[in-house]
Amino acid sequence: VKELTVLEDHAKSKGLNLTNQRKKILEYFLKVEDHVSIEEFYNIVKKKDPDIGYSTVYRTLKLFSECELAREVDFGEGRVRYEHLFGHEHHDHLICEKCGLTVEFMDPDIEKLQEKLLKKHKFKPIDHKLELFGLCEKCQKNGKIKDDKRK
Amino acid sequence: VKELTVLEDHAKSKGLNLTNQRKKILEYFLKVEDHVSIEEFYNIVKKKDPDIGYSTVYRTLKLFSECELAREVDFGEGRVRYEHLFGHEHHDHLICEKCGLTVEFMDPDIEKLQEKLLKKHKFKPIDHKLELFGLCEKCQKNGKIKDDKRK
DNA sequence: CTGGTTGCAAACCCTTTGCAATCAT
DNA sequence: ATGATTGCAAAGGGTTTGCAACCAG
Numbered sequence: 001v002k003e004l005t006v007l008e009d010h011a012k013s014k015g016l017n018l019t020n021q022r023k024k025i026l027e028y029f030l031k032v033e034d035h036v037s038i039e040e041f042y043n044i045v046k047k048k049d050p051d052i053g054y055s056t057v058y059r060t061l062k063l064f065s066e067c068e069l070a071r072e073v074d075f076g077e078g079r080v081r082y083e084h085l086f087g088h089e090h091h092d093h094l095i096c097e098k099c100g101l102t103v104e105f106m107d108p109d110i111e112k113l114q115e116k117l118l119k120k121h122k123f124k125p126i127d128h129k130l131e132l133f134g135l136c137e138k139c140q141k142n143g144k145i146k147d148d149k150r151k
Numbered sequence: 152v153k154e155l156t157v158l159e160d161h162a163k164s165k166g167l168n169l170t171n172q173r174k175k176i177l178e179y180f181l182k183v184e185d186h187v188s189i190e191e192f193y194n195i196v197k198k199k200d201p202d203i204g205y206s207t208v209y210r211t212l213k214l215f216s217e218c219e220l221a222r223e224v225d226f227g228e229g230r231v232r233y234e235h236l237f238g239h240e241h242h243d244h245l246i247c248e249k250c251g252l253t254v255e256f257m258d259p260d261i262e263k264l265q266e267k268l269l270k271k272h273k274f275k276p277i278d279h280k281l282e283l284f285g286l287c288e289k290c291q292k293n294g295k296i297k298d299d300k301r302k
Numbered sequence: 303c304t305g306g307t308t309g310c311a312a313a314c315c316c317t318t319t320g321c322a323a324t325c326a327t
Numbered sequence: 328a329t330g331a332t333t334g335c336a337a338a339g340g341g342t343t344t345g346c347a348a349c350c351a352g
Binding site: 015016017019021022051052053054055056059078 | 330331332333334335341342
């Protein structure tokens with residue numbers, strides 16, 4: 001897998017070890033869809049490998065972020081989520097406030113306008129975050145309150 | 152002051168009391184510039200009124216958010232900040248990652264594109280958050296690392 | 303009076319870390 | 328061997344809350 005190579009290269013260049021846990025966690029992470037919180041992901045890992053600890057998952061996700069296999073995203077929930085980064089285009093998020101559905105999007109026009117704005121204020125661009133919150137089609141229809149399915 | 156009226160109306164309609172603390176806290180909040188964290192603001196309040204407790208400040212800022220005197224903003228620092236809302240136009244933020252300088256902006260074109268995107272995905276708009284991170288002009292010049300001046 | 307509010311301390315929740323045991327190389 | 332890593336338990340750091348004493352209306 002290409003992702004494994006990324007991890008191997010990063011490990012080599014930093015003098016890190018490729019432990020079993022790291023390889024397993026990468027394998028599980030690649031299977032995950034969407035944007036998992038650490039705890040959600042830890043539960044997935046634990047089901048397959050009950051011996052892997054929370055801190056290892058925590059530290060490994062940080063490691064993945066460092067080598068750009070993963071990206072931390074923050075939907076304002078008071079906790080971090082992780083999404084795949086390697087091989088994925090830059091994108092922003094559209095989030096349903098009722099059911100938690102997230103849609104990824106990339107709008108070149110918005111991107112361009114953002115660059116322009118940074119330039120206008122003489123800022124050197126580093127990053128940006130755009131999140132649109134709303135109600136998805138489904139949630140608009142059933143007016144009843146449904147809980148966010150995410151943990 | 153108009154803001155006080157907003158608070159009074161909100162209190163009346165919800166059966167809440169206009170305590171001294173609330174009036175004082177509003178007064179201090181209106182004097183604050185920029186985007187304060189709860190702790191920063193609590194320190195300001197404490198200097199003038201040492202008897203006002205942290206939870207009162209915390210709860211009062213929440214109260215201000217409810218009646219739209221204030222808005223909670225999250226710059227991904229792992230804590231909330233509050234800014235004035237009443238009488239202020241909707242805006243987003245440009246943030247210097249080195250010194251913490253924040254610039255408020257509003258770009259009608261970006262706003263329009265966002266609406267369009269929501270519509271395209273059949274989402275009913277609720278809110279959005281756009282933050283551009285970069286280095287401000289000053290920080291680009293002095294390459295030295297300076298600490299974020301904010302608490 | 304009486305329900306709303308305050309201040310304190312403690313609880314929460316997520317994140318982060320010290321450390322002894324264990325692993326990869 | 329030897330430095331990196333793990334898992335645990337505990338510490339952090341910000342946010343939130345239970346509660347008895349205290350106010351506003």
